[in-house]
Amino acid sequence: MTLTGEKQHITIDRGQSETIVLTVADTNADLEITINGGAELNLILKQTTVNAKALTTNTTINCEANSRINISTINIEPRNIANTLIVNLNGEGAEATLNGLYVAGAGGAIENRTEIHHHAAHCTSTELYKGILDGNAVAKFAGLIQVAPGAQKTAARQTNRHLLLSPDAHGYAQPHLIINADDVKCSHGATSGQIDREQLFYMQQRGIDAATAQRLLVAAFANEVVALIPDEATRQELTALLSADV
Amino acid sequence: MLTIKNLHAAIDGKEILRGIDLEIKAGETHAIMGPNGSGKSTLSAVLAGNPLFTVTEGSATFNGKDLLAMSPEDRANEGLFLSFQYPVEIPGVSMTNFLRAAVNGKRKYRGEEPLSAGDFLKLMREKKKLVEIDSNLTNRAVNEGFSGGEKKKNEIFQMAMLEPTLRILDETDSGLDIDALRIVANGVTKLKNEQNATIVITHYQRLLDYIVPDFIHILYKGRIVMTGTKELALELEEKGYDWIKEKYQD
Amino acid sequence: MGKNDNELLNDIKSSEYKYGFTSDIDTDVIPRGLNEDVIRLISHKKNEPDFMLDFRLKAFRHWQTLTVPTWAYLNIPDIDFQSISYYAAPKAKKQLNSLDEVDPEIKATFDKLGIPLDEQKKLSNVAVDAVLDSTSVKTTFRATLAEKGIIFCSISEAIREHPDLIKQYLGSVVPHTDNFYAALNAAVFSDGSFVYIPKGVRCPMELSTYFRINSMNTGQFERTLIVADDDSYVSYLEGCTAPMRDENQLHAAIVEIVVHDNAEVKYSTVQNWYPGDKEGRGGIYNFVTKRALCKGVNSKISWTQVETGSAITWKYPSCILKGDNSVGEFYSVALTNNHQQADTGTKMIHLGRNTRSTIISKGISAGYSQNSYRGLVRVTRNADGARNYSQCDSLLLGDKCGAHTFPYSDINNPTAQVEHEATTSKISEDQIFYCNQRGISTEDAIGLIVNGYAKEVLNKLPMEFAIEAQRLLQISLEGSVG
Numbered sequence: 001m002t003l004t005g006e007k008q009h010i011t012i013d014r015g016q017s018e019t020i021v022l023t024v025a026d027t028n029a030d031l032e033i034t035i036n037g038g039a040e041l042n043l044i045l046k047q048t049t050v051n052a053k054a055l056t057t058n059t060t061i062n063c064e065a066n067s068r069i070n071i072s073t074i075n076i077e078p079r080n081i082a083n084t085l086i087v088n089l090n091g092e093g094a095e096a097t098l099n100g101l102y103v104a105g106a107g108g109a110i111e112n113r114t115e116i117h118h119h120a121a122h123c124t125s126t127e128l129y130k131g132i133l134d135g136n137a138v139a140k141f142a143g144l145i146q147v148a149p150g151a152q153k154t155a156a157r158q159t160n161r162h163l164l165l166s167p168d169a170h171g172y173a174q175p176h177l178i179i180n181a182d183d184v185k186c187s188h189g190a191t192s193g194q195i196d197r198e199q200l201f202y203m204q205q206r207g208i209d210a211a212t213a214q215r216l217l218v219a220a221f222a223n224e225v226v227a228l229i230p231d232e233a234t235r236q237e238l239t240a241l242l243s244a245d246v
Numbered sequence: 247m248l249t250i251k252n253l254h255a256a257i258d259g260k261e262i263l264r265g266i267d268l269e270i271k272a273g274e275t276h277a278i279m280g281p282n283g284s285g286k287s288t289l290s291a292v293l294a295g296n297p298l299f300t301v302t303e304g305s306a307t308f309n310g311k312d313l314l315a316m317s318p319e320d321r322a323n324e325g326l327f328l329s330f331q332y333p334v335e336i337p338g339v340s341m342t343n344f345l346r347a348a349v350n351g352k353r354k355y356r357g358e359e360p361l362s363a364g365d366f367l368k369l370m371r372e373k374k375k376l377v378e379i380d381s382n383l384t385n386r387a388v389n390e391g392f393s394g395g396e397k398k399k400n401e402i403f404q405m406a407m408l409e410p411t412l413r414i415l416d417e418t419d420s421g422l423d424i425d426a427l428r429i430v431a432n433g434v435t436k437l438k439n440e441q442n443a444t445i446v447i448t449h450y451q452r453l454l455d456y457i458v459p460d461f462i463h464i465l466y467k468g469r470i471v472m473t474g475t476k477e478l479a480l481e482l483e484e485k486g487y488d489w490i491k492e493k494y495q496d
Numbered sequence: 497m498g499k500n501d502n503e504l505l506n507d508i509k510s511s512e513y514k515y516g517f518t519s520d521i522d523t524d525v526i527p528r529g530l531n532e533d534v535i536r537l538i539s540h541k542k543n544e545p546d547f548m549l550d551f552r553l554k555a556f557r558h559w560q561t562l563t564v565p566t567w568a569y570l571n572i573p574d575i576d577f578q579s580i581s582y583y584a585a586p587k588a589k590k591q592l593n594s595l596d597e598v599d600p601e602i603k604a605t606f607d608k609l610g611i612p613l614d615e616q617k618k619l620s621n622v623a624v625d626a627v628l629d630s631t632s633v634k635t636t637f638r639a640t641l642a643e644k645g646i647i648f649c650s651i652s653e654a655i656r657e658h659p660d661l662i663k664q665y666l667g668s669v670v671p672h673t674d675n676f677y678a679a680l681n682a683a684v685f686s687d688g689s690f691v692y693i694p695k696g697v698r699c700p701m702e703l704s705t706y707f708r709i710n711s712m713n714t715g716q717f718e719r720t721l722i723v724a725d726d727d728s729y730v731s732y733l734e735g736c737t738a739p740m741r742d743e744n745q746l747h748a749a750i751v752e753i754v755v756h757d758n759a760e761v762k763y764s765t766v767q768n769w770y771p772g773d774k775e776g777r778g779g780i781y782n783f784v785t786k787r788a789l790c791k792g793v794n795s796k797i798s799w800t801q802v803e804t805g806s807a808i809t810w811k812y813p814s815c816i817l818k819g820d821n822s823v824g825e826f827y828s829v830a831l832t833n834n835h836q837q838a839d840t841g842t843k844m845i846h847l848g849r850n851t852r853s854t855i856i857s858k859g860i861s862a863g864y865s866q867n868s869y870r871g872l873v874r875v876t877r878n879a880d881g882a883r884n885y886s887q888c889d890s891l892l893l894g895d896k897c898g899a900h901t902f903p904y905s906d907i908n909n910p911t912a913q914v915e916h917e918a919t920t921s922k923i924s925e926d927q928i929f930y931c932n933q934r935g936i937s938t939e940d941a942i943g944l945i946v947n948g949y950a951k952e953v954l955n956k957l958p959m960e961f962a963i964e965a966q967r968l969l970q971i972s973l974e975g976s977v978g
Contacts, residue, residue, distance in 0.1 A: 220338025
């Protein structure tokens with residue numbers, strides 16, 4: 001399947017399991033996805049070549065009871081890309097995994113807006129977005145977890161981490177929780193930092209030059225997300241793109 | 247091999263080393279002992295080029311080159327290896343990738359071709375056997391989740407891989423049980439030859455039962471206050487450090 | 497359980513909002529409504545110099561261009577700003593110079609609140625500025641403090657007696673252009689406290705202001721200014737209560753703090769404005785702008801707040817860390833019950849090098865209440881080595897309330913280490929059962945557990961306040977257990 005820029009509907013039938021890899025290159029994405037009861041979708045939305053014009057991706061996913069969605073949003077060297085991802089957990093026992101990786105350098109601007117709405121009880125969501133920002137890249141992560149009244153036994157965890165490599169890089173994070181049920185376990189964490197000086201020194205002490213050590217540490221930072229992508233070819237492609245030449 | 251003259255160093259403006267003189271020749275083993283806070287670990291950090299410390303005075307010459315002018319990686323590639331007291335964990339970087347970068351970094355420095363993947367793995371197998379390290383340690387990320395003993399064994403394994411000429415062991419015995427201590431010490435001894443030298447930094451005498459030093463230096467308040475042979479360590483074990491503190495109070 | 501704990505629990509069972517009484521004090525209240533003439537009247541009544549009238553009018557004109565902010569997670573009914581009286585003061589028989597001259601009814605009011613204005617019955621080692629409606633009625637221990645060069649008086653008095661300090665600092669941290677309520681406050685503020693700690697002085701006692709609303713249909717707009725000069729230290733406490741009434745009353749305050757080189761200010765609040773009744777009728781609208789400027793190197797500001805009162809709370813005590821190595825801290829417990837709403841948190845703005853900030857926020861929601869943490873951590877381009885740690889926890893008691901977390905971080909420096917963690921959960925049934933099994937009722941168990949949960953923050957309060965705050969938390973939770 002390829003992106004048309006128009007609204008595209010995807011339905012995963014009851015009990016089915018599918019993996020869809022969509023490449024974002026020069027067309028906007030506008031996806032409306034329904035995952036029926038017990039069905040499973042692995043969706044990968046990846047941009048790995050520099051985009052010529054500003055792009056948006058809008059994805060809304062409706063998850064019925066006991067369905068599973070695993071979505072990976074990958075942006076390597078984005079130029080002005082805004083991703084909006086809305087996940088509605090409508091049926092009990094639905095499970096959502098959202099992973100994001102963005103690697104932006106000079107002139108890069110990337111925005112990830114995610115909303116996970118826990119409408120039903122006993123749903124789980126796990127979200128990990130990591131960004132590596134170099135040059136004067138600007139990244140914004142705005143993640144909302146909303147738990148509706150009655151959505152008891154919700155478990156939601158959201159994590160956002162920014163690695164800043166340059167004094168001009170700029171990272172914003174807005175990890176928001178709106179919780180209206182009490183028997184829940186919800187948490188989020190957000191961090192911003194640079195390459196760990198102690199790790200860098202340790203590697204230099206073993207004779208690895210500073211630039212290589214930094215590349216290895218950056219790749220390690222990204223690998224945490226890459227390892228979670230449920231598609232071997234994508235993992236390999238990203239590992240090759242990110243790997244330090246040693 | 248290494249000549250240190252009047253070395254002074256500070257951290258956050260506080261002077262820790264206050265004039266160290268030391269001469270180390272190939273084939274020699276030197277032990278540096280002293281009470282806590284005397285500057286032992288600072289000396290090893292400064293020699294390895296840890297950017298947290300600033301050298302304020304003095305010089306260090308390593309194989310005829312100005313050691314203090316070199317980047318940490320160039321010092322390593324010249325043959326200086328520091329076995330850290332607290333090896334840092336590096337999640338996400340596998341031991342294999344890490345060591346390959348290190349070994350090939352050294353080869354590149356010498357103008358040699360990188361090792362092929364096959365040769366590299368073969369080298370790892372040999373060295374693992376040599377230092378009696380569990381093979382699954384190398385399947386993990388660098389030091390991540392390693393026990394204290396595993397971390398120290400891993401340091402010695404890396405020493406075996408990189409074959410340094412100057413080996414600095416910073417409190418390698420701390421936190422080790424007797425079996426781990428033996429494995430670590432045996433590794434160091436096996437790897438010893440006429441071309442390399444060893445500096446053993448330790449608080450206690452027990453490591454010196456396994457790695458027998460030619461010279462013992464006592465560091466106190468940033469200076470070497472006494473130099474002797476291995477008998478000095480026994481004397482320290484018996485009398486403690488208090489008499490040193492009294493004698494060199496100022 | 498110790499005897500004190502038992503007594504405490506007994507107190508809880510018997511008490512509602514115990515500060516809900518009204519005092520019959522002869523009060524001068526100006527007609528409702530707000531225009532330039534009202535502002536001139538306020539300034540005139542307070543015998544202010546011309547520069548203050550200009551300050552107020554400028555703010556008022558700016559306020560007229562603004563609209564009510566709506567970004568908070570609050571449901572705020574329309575407020576008719578023309579239906580409020582902006583000045584109410586006990587009728588002074590003459591100038592108050594000593595205790596004997598305080599109106600006995602006012603004295604009785606503060607006695608009843610546990611704030612004796614009589615220095616013989618003094619709160620141990622606490623100097624108090626008592627503010628009733630729009631004016632300061634009494635400041636204790638002034639002479640003792642004056643010996644060290646410390647100025648502690650009402651802000652009205654400071655405007656008259658120390659105009660140079662006021663001109664230099666008033667509005668320097670929270671300008672009237674800052675926000676809607678800050679502009680309103682700058683136009684109509686009536687009283688509040690002023691503190692100046694001179695160079696090198698460690699204030700020998702806790703300074704405290706106690707705010708009391710008494711009159712009907714009035715707003716309270718107090719303004720506090722604290723200046724800590726180089727190498728000084730002060731710990732400042734603020735407490736507040738109001739009568740129980742069915743109408744809502746507006747309280748829009750400003751607190752400004754300036755901290756110079758190597759100085760430290762601790763600012764503690766126990767906010768217990770009338771929260772409204774169980775059905776959500778009445779209560780104070782508490783819209784407050786509090787901000788500290790760590791201007792000097794190595795300066796430090798620490799905010800600690802326990803928020804249990806008010807129908808609606810809109811409040812973000814903030815720190816601008818301008819001096820190199822300056823430190824900002826924010827410790828907060830916000831408890832909402834019944835139909836209360838709170839949107840509270842902090843801003844940490846890192847401008848200087850090696851600046852550090854800590855945010856510890858504990859929200860507790862019960863009944864039908866809505867409780868939000870909102871916070872900003874900003875590290876600017878030049879703030880090398882900045883560190884922030886934030887921990888924001890929410891505890892839910894019951895399934896009709898809400899707990900929300902809205903952190904924002906804006907990081908423009910790679911050497912910054914910024915870490916935010918937030919969790920939302922309820923009291924575990926295992927913990928309650930464990931207490932039950934040891935003979936502790938569920939309600940008492942919740943009180944104990946909530947206090948344990950809030951302990952990290954309560955421990956930051958001065959001793960006298962910590963006990964009061966602990967008691968308040970338990971009282972405020974009464975009836976929240978089904």
